[in-house]
Each structure stands twice: as C-alpha cells, then as structure tokens.
Amino acid sequence: MNIQTILHQIEEEVKPLLQQGKVADYIPMLAAVDPNQFAMSVATLNNETYNIGNYTKKFSIQSISKVYTLIAAFAKMGDKIWERTGREPSGTPFNSLVQLERENGIPRNPFINAGALVITDMLLSIYKNPKTELIEFINQLAGKENIGFDTEVAKSEKEHGFRNAALTNFLKSHNNIFNSIEAVLDLYFCHCSISMNTEELAKSYLFLANGGINPLTNEAVLTPSQTKRLNALMLTCGTYDEAGDFAFRVGLPGKSGVGGGIIAIIPGKMTVAVWSPGLNKKGNSLAGIQALELFTTKTGISVF
Amino acid sequence: MNIQTILHQIEEEVKPLLQQGKVADYIPMLAAVDPNQFAMSVATLNNETYNIGNYTKKFSIQSISKVYTLIAAFAKMGDKIWERTGREPSGTPFNSLVQLERENGIPRNPFINAGALVITDMLLSIYKNPKTELIEFINQLAGKENIGFDTEVAKSEKEHGFRNAALTNFLKSHNNIFNSIEAVLDLYFCHCSISMNTEELAKSYLFLANGGINPLTNEAVLTPSQTKRLNALMLTCGTYDEAGDFAFRVGLPGKSGVGGGIIAIIPGKMTVAVWSPGLNKKGNSLAGIQALELFTTKTGISVF
Amino acid sequence: MNIQTILHQIEEEVKPLLQQGKVADYIPMLAAVDPNQFAMSVATLNNETYNIGNYTKKFSIQSISKVYTLIAAFAKMGDKIWERTGREPSGTPFNSLVQLERENGIPRNPFINAGALVITDMLLSIYKNPKTELIEFINQLAGKENIGFDTEVAKSEKEHGFRNAALTNFLKSHNNIFNSIEAVLDLYFCHCSISMNTEELAKSYLFLANGGINPLTNEAVLTPSQTKRLNALMLTCGTYDEAGDFAFRVGLPGKSGVGGGIIAIIPGKMTVAVWSPGLNKKGNSLAGIQALELFTTKTGISVF
C-alpha cells in the first residue's frame, strides 16, 4: 500500500484517541497546547517525504533533543562517554533519584534526565559556544536554518525545574558534573525547548536509518557501528519506563518527549516522526504510539 | 566472508576469555563444569548449519528454557498472559524480590525468575501432562526426539532453590500463582534442567527468524505479529540487567542462561547459539557475548 | 487520680473510636471479631491490678508473642542473637522483603516478621519440645496454667501464610534459617495464635518493669541490663513503621499485634495492656494507641 494512503488511514483511526491523553501541565506553555492535534511525517532514504495533519506546526521537542545531544557527544568523545553514564533501561520514571543514589551518581542511561544532564555537561566542555554550535548542528542535520530555542519555554522550565536542579546537584556531589550547576541547567533547558515540526524531525534523524551518513550532505555524522548502537539504545531506553512496551508494540528504535513528539527509526529505510500532545500515564504521546504501531502493522515493516 | 571461516576466527579470538569467566556455583552440577569449553552453531533459513567447538556437547540450558515456556503459553493464551506479567526491562538482578514487591506481585517481564514462575504456573493449567507435553513441544521445535530433562540437575536446583521458593510464595500471596507452590517449582526446575547442545538450540529457535513458521514442518508456532513481539521482548529483557548492554554490543534479540548458553535471533536470516560456561558479573556467558559481538561485527549483520 | 477512675474515663473517651478502625481480615478468624470491644488492664509492682471493659475476653495476641520468643532466645543465647538480626527500626511495613534483600538476609530487628522468623528458628534449636516449652514459659510469666495456642487460628494463618513462607525461604537462601521451612513456619504460626486477655498480658510482662525479675516468683528472667535493652528495642521497633509516632505520642516501650492488642511497659512502676480489634492504617489498634496516650497524659507518667 502507498505510504500516503496509510498515513491517511492512521490519521482517521487515531482521531478518537486525541482527547484521551493528558497534555503535560508542569509549565504553562505546554499546558496551553490544544490536545486535538496530530501530525505524522515519513522521510525515506529515496529522498521522499510523506506528511499528514499539522506537520508544519512547530512543537516543543523536549526529550527528543536528548538524542541530538547524545549524538553530538558520542561523535566527539566516542566510547569515553560510557564512563559517566550506563546504557541499561531504567525501570523507574525518567526523573527518579532513587536509582541514581543506588548506583553512586552514574545514571542508568543517557535518555533519563540524569543521564541527559551528564551529556549536557560534556557538551559544555566540548563546545566553545555550546548553544550556538548545538543549534547549528541540529539545523545541519535537518537541512534547515530556522530551527531555534524557544526562550520562553526554556525560562519557564527553569522556574519549575527544581527536580532537575536536584538531579544536577546530586550528580555533582558524586563528581559527575564538571561545569557549574547553572551552566548545565541553562543549556539543558535550552535544548529541551527546541521547536520543530514532524517533517523537520523526520529529516534530521534520517542519517540514523542510513548507517550514520547524512543523506543530504553525504557526510558521516556517526560511524556505522556507532549508529547501530545508538539505534539499539533508543530501542531499549528511548521511552522511559515504557521502553519494553514500546519495543513490544512498535518494534522500532524511538525517542519520545513530553511535548507529544516521537521519532522512530527504520534502519535501512526511513524515519517516522509523529506528534500529538495528549500523553498516556507514562508520559508518552498516546495517539503517537498508537500511530506508530498502526504504521508498522499496516506496512509490515519491523526490525524483528 | 564464509560463515564457517568466521566461526573459526571467533573461536580463536575468544580462547583467551574462556578462563576469565566464573562458572555458576550455586549447585554442584554446574560448578563441576569445565570452563575451558566453547561451542557455536548457526542455523539458517536456507537449511544450512555451521558449527564450531564442542557443539555436540549437551549443557544445562537453564533460563533459555524460559523462552520455550513463554512461547508455549503465548501460543495458547495470546495476549491474556500480559494480565499476569509485564514486559518491561527490570533494572534489577534476575531473582530480585524488590521490584516484585513495589509492583504488587506482577513481575516486570516473563524472563526474570518471577515472571517465568508465573508462566510456569500457566503451563500447569494449560497442559494435562505438563512435563511430557512441554518436552515434546521442544523436541518438535528442534526436530529431535532425544531432548530431555536432567533430573539430577533439577533435584539439585530444588534443594538449593529457596530464593525461587520465596518468589513463588510471594507471587501466591499476591494471587498470581494458581497451582500449588510445589507443582510450580517442580515444573520450573525441570524445564531449567533441560540439556541441549548449541546445534539443537539454534535449530529449535529458527522459527523466530522465520515469522513464527517452523521451517522443518512449515507449521506456525506463533503468528508473525507474536513472533516480532517475542523478538522485541528478547532484545529488551533477554539478558537480565545487562539487556541494554547486550543490545548495544550485539544488537540482536537474545536469551542467556547461567549454564553459559545464549541464543540469538537474526530475523529473516538465521539463529546463532553459543555456549561457554564461564560467566561475567551479570551472570551471562563472558566468551559467549563476545562471540556474538564478533559475529555481528564480522558479518555486518544487525537489526539496526 | 486513682488508676481505676482513669481507666473508666479512658473507656468513655475511646468509645467513639471503636467503629473507626478496621479489623484484620486476612484470615477468617480475625475478620469475624466484633470491632466494638475494648479492654484495658494495669498491673503494678505493688501487686495491684486494675481492669476495665472486656478484660476477661481472650483474643489472638499475634505479634505480641514476638516479645515472648525474643525474651526466650535472649535469655538462653545472650548477645549471640544479634549476629542474626539487627536492632534498628525498619522504616518499611512489617512484612516487607525489600529491606531484607538490601541487607543480605539479616532482618532489621526481631519484631518485623523476618526477624521473628529468625528468632523462631533459634527456639527450634534451643528447645527439645519447642511448642510445649514455649507455652510453659509464657504461662509461668503470667502465673497461669491455661494459656494455650489456638490451633484453628494457627491453621488458618498457615493456609494464608504465603508471605511468611516467602520470607522464610528468602532467609534460608541467605543461610539465616537452620531448621526446615515447615518447622519454622509451624512454630511461628503457633506462637502468633496464642490467646490471652489483657489481664494475663499485663501480668506476664510485669518483669520488664521490674529489672527482669518476675515479681510473682522472684526469679530473674533477664538481667537488668538485658531488660533495659529489651525495653529500648520495644520503644524503637515495637509498632512497625509507626514506632516513631508511638514513641512520640505514648512515650513508652510497647508491642502491638494485628489482633488489636498492645502491651506497654512503665519501667519501675507497672505494665499496661490494652485491646481493641479495630486497626489503623499502620496495623496497630486505633483505640488502643489512643487509650495509652490518654493514660500517659492523665497519669503524667512517662519515661521521658
């Protein structure tokens, strides 16, 4: 079946779910988003793009930015990053301090908040102008120039960010943060605030379906081996303590954010980005996960 | 490169590791095994088999049997099994009671001991003659007739099985065991005691690389969708609290046992079974994981 | 004010609370008890006794028996018992497995179930005829001959005792149980099933207010130092994870049971036993704790 037709079908089928999720409400900007929205974009290695719904509407990518920062650090530092973060699924919610304490300040993986804060600290040491260089890197991946931070969202996150401040202080008490608490939190809230639409998301992550080569520029972002490993990590840890269920239902490497976005990688073929702001109890897009499950079912595509 | 050549190379390269692992020592039968052994078998959908090392030597498959029991229950009961066990990675060692208590007697997944005990309880309700029917099922999968329980190992496990008895009692206190404690433990220790060699293992799991169809008989063991899901589950939960690392390094669905065996699935292509009794700190075969990582590196095969 | 008058006042004041608690319902015998009952007895070192309410009505003392068994083991083995159990408050519910796992099979204290099971195991090694000798010991303390086990309650506890079986198996997996699981559970459920009334309870524990000397027989049950220590332990650990609150409100060494009984010690003066079957959320007698708080407030008696 044609991909565009499939996207149309999916849009119809998930409509009843849009009102069932709950929009993230810990900051006013996210709480104000209309839950009745849905977008889905597919970018293929053949240079085709398929879109449905509000695919030009930018939303807050939130934790999906943790893949960009991880890629940036992995590309620069290689396997050295694993000295400061594990790569095991966490089994506890994304912002938990419990496991961090049991494991002496080494986060379980780079996708839970604690791990992403450690990666952010690495970027502060790697980059001279962290914010500028990071956003340039993301624009390059997407072949765009207009992707940017939403400073209002970043400011609001900071004002409500006591849990992340707790994590950063705790990590520093275990000598796993080298820059100042303020600098780490500032860059962290910035990259979480990035606004993108599903089409940009799908395109920017296409290199992960292409052995690490950006198909737009033919440049290697990661080595083939690093790419495989990053995809494996997204599969096992990309959706917090719902990672097992996501792998079971969708069967693809993916990463979600509380803004309602999810990116999924189909190695060797394409990427799929989906957005719907209503979240399930685990903090992942309710309609988004369903849309991805329908996509793999209808196309028969899976890594397994 | 030819698969047989690759197996030869791997055998050479893992030799130095054989003495570095530690043989499981909680029962005398396992403790007595010579660590200086290695076997590897590849079974392909083209009906080819490649072997190296002690591939005719039978060993105790231990937790690898949990995949057979899960398949048997999944095939008979479908998604009903998920009412009694989760499918999330556990983040704690395989025999931990902590998470079980926090989650009110619902095991995190069917591959940790608690989950496998619940699945075993299901088989007691499904089968009339559980032991006979289960071993028949496994023989059928492998196209063999001589695969059986090692009653001495089973007896010894039982004598040292207080932790598993604790888990079963705890599950029953949460009404997640319906048969008697004794019957559950008896069947559980029996299926963990099954003796097989790597060739038998590789062949018996080939249907998981074949969309659920046993290539020997052309019968469907699981539906294509169930097969995908089982593979996803093995990837996220198959190697205890080392699952993330296994996915990262090997990138394949797999399941390990403390006897030193590991089975890995390459969907659409083949299965790889490996055995070496020396374990790493997480309880998985030290040389076995290395051999699988080398296999994916040398062949370039990966699901990602 | 006269003690008898105070007891009358307390009886009046706690009446409205009798219906607010919730009777233990995990076994039919306890679930069938009428919650609308209250009894209180005071025994003094001057050989006086004061009673109010249903003080001749026998009830299931449950965990209060753990003090008898601890005393028996402490008297025979001295400080050796602390090699197998700690003496710290637990911070988790009385039948939790979590802390036990974290601390490698050494229970936090002898009053949580795990600790009491270890003490019970000690008695099996100390006594030739554990049940007979233990019940004789308790009768001697109370100056009675008719205190006995309630075999029906014991049998029912056993049938629903999977959590305690889990704990015992777990302890044995850590080599902290030396007799058979069955023998430990049998004696444990027996001593928890003992039936007594408040007058018998108050008298039997009077030696703890008397430096260890049984005032009825002038025999030393414990040394003065052991007695002090046992009282300290009851204060810090006697009411599960409500011990801090009990110390705060009542300020006396005490031990509660899910049958609704509580014994409290006023060193150098007297003992107070209270019974009311309705429990609060922490599993302690709701009216019983209130009655003890009123008693210390009205008499001005406290150890602090």
Add this chain to the structure above:
Amino acid sequence: MNIQTILHQIEEEVKPLLQQGKVADYIPMLAAVDPNQFAMSVATLNNETYNIGNYTKKFSIQSISKVYTLIAAFAKMGDKIWERTGREPSGTPFNSLVQLERENGIPRNPFINAGALVITDMLLSIYKNPKTELIEFINQLAGKENIGFDTEVAKSEKEHGFRNAALTNFLKSHNNIFNSIEAVLDLYFCHCSISMNTEELAKSYLFLANGGINPLTNEAVLTPSQTKRLNALMLTCGTYDEAGDFAFRVGLPGKSGVGGGIIAIIPGKMTVAVWSPGLNKKGNSLAGIQALELFTTKTGISVF
C-alpha cells in the same frame, strides 16, 4: 559513685578508642581536627556541672544544631510542623534521597538532613532576622553570650554542599520549601557551623531534662508534653540509622553530629555532652557512644 570519678574512669577507658574512629573529611575544617581529643560534661538539675578532658575546646556541633532549630520551630508553630515532616526513624543514611522520593517530599523526621532543611525553611518564615534571632535563642539556652557561627566552616560546607542542595531542590519540587533555595541553604549551613564546647552543650539542653523549663531563667521553652515528645523523637531518630543501636546500648534520648559531639538527656536528672572527633561507620562519635554507654552502666541510670 561520684560523677567526677566516673568521668575520670570513662576518660581512661575510652582512650584506646580515640585513634580507631575516622574524622569527617568532606570539608577541610573538619578533616583537620586532631582525632586524639575527648571531652565530657554533665549538667544536673541541682545546678552542678562535672567536666573531663578538652571540655573548654569548641568544636563544630553540626547536626546537634538540628535540635535547636526543631525546638525553635516547635515552640512557635506547635504540632503544625508535623504537616511538613514525619517523625519516624528513617532506616536509611541521613542524607539519602531515596525515602524522600518514595514519600513524596515529606521527610521521615526532622533530624535527617531533608527534615532539618524543612525546619530551616520554617525558621526563615518565623524569624525576621533568622541568623541573629537563632543564635540569640541558643545563647539564652546556654546562659552564654559568646556562642556564634563559624563562617569559615559554613562557607566550606556550602562549597561542598551539593547533596544538601539536591535535597532542598527536591523538597521544593514537592512544594515543601517556601523560601528560596539559597536562603534555606545559607541558614542551614550557618546553624550547622555553630561552635560550642561540651559544657555549653550540656547546659543549653538542660531544660529538656526539666520538663521544658530553662533552670537558669525559670522560663518555659517548651510545654511538658512537647518536651516529652522531643525526647522521644531524639531517642528514636537522633542518631540516624544507628538510632536503634544507640537506644539499645545507651538507652537515652540523644543527638549526634559529624563534628564528633553527642548530647544525651536523662529526664528529671541531668544532661550529658560528649565530644570525640573520630567517627564510626554510621557517622557517630565512636568514643562518644562508648562513653555514654559506660556512663549509663556505671551510674545505673536509664529511662528504661
């Protein structure tokens, strides 16, 4: 026996222990203290004082200040403080975040760091000039004018205080801190830095042995009921996760600090302050606890 004689004996008997403890080393000021020091002071309700060793030497009282701040808040706010902190022993180390997360930002008791930070936050709301008024309050209790903060210690604590910053941020994320993180940490590190000698400590806490009446001024600091309750709290929670053992061995309400000081209350009679900088594994003064145990053994004094 005469108290002065007893103190002499104790000094002799604990000498061999002085080198066995380990001085707190997380800030340079504490790490630099000579472990070979010992002081003990007894203040009685008869207005007598007995001293031994370095009893005029001021040391950092650290967590002992948490009793002053709790008293100040309790005196002003009464039982309202228990809406924001529990009063149960913690079962985990003093600066753990685990239990705090499990209990949604309500600390187990006011003596663990999290609880003391909440109490500090209350003082910021109660006092106009928190530092001045708090130090005046403490000087009044001790009948002194020269007790003050050690600003160098406070500054150093702050520089290494990431764990406490983590706790405060975490508490604020649960809406259990109302003032700014900076203000709470500033006052907290200040009051922990207070320098006192054992004689001052013993005198300042004498009102807790006197039903809440300061014997120097005859003023009521706390009501008799509040006093009893505070003593109960010190007994159950005053020495972190060693509280049970302290109650068992010493049998008195007490509070320790990582500077090596301990204060103990003997209700109706006296207070005992002891100091020796070498700590045991639980963070309490090794020789100090032994000295208190010897004191209760030799005098036969106990609350039990």
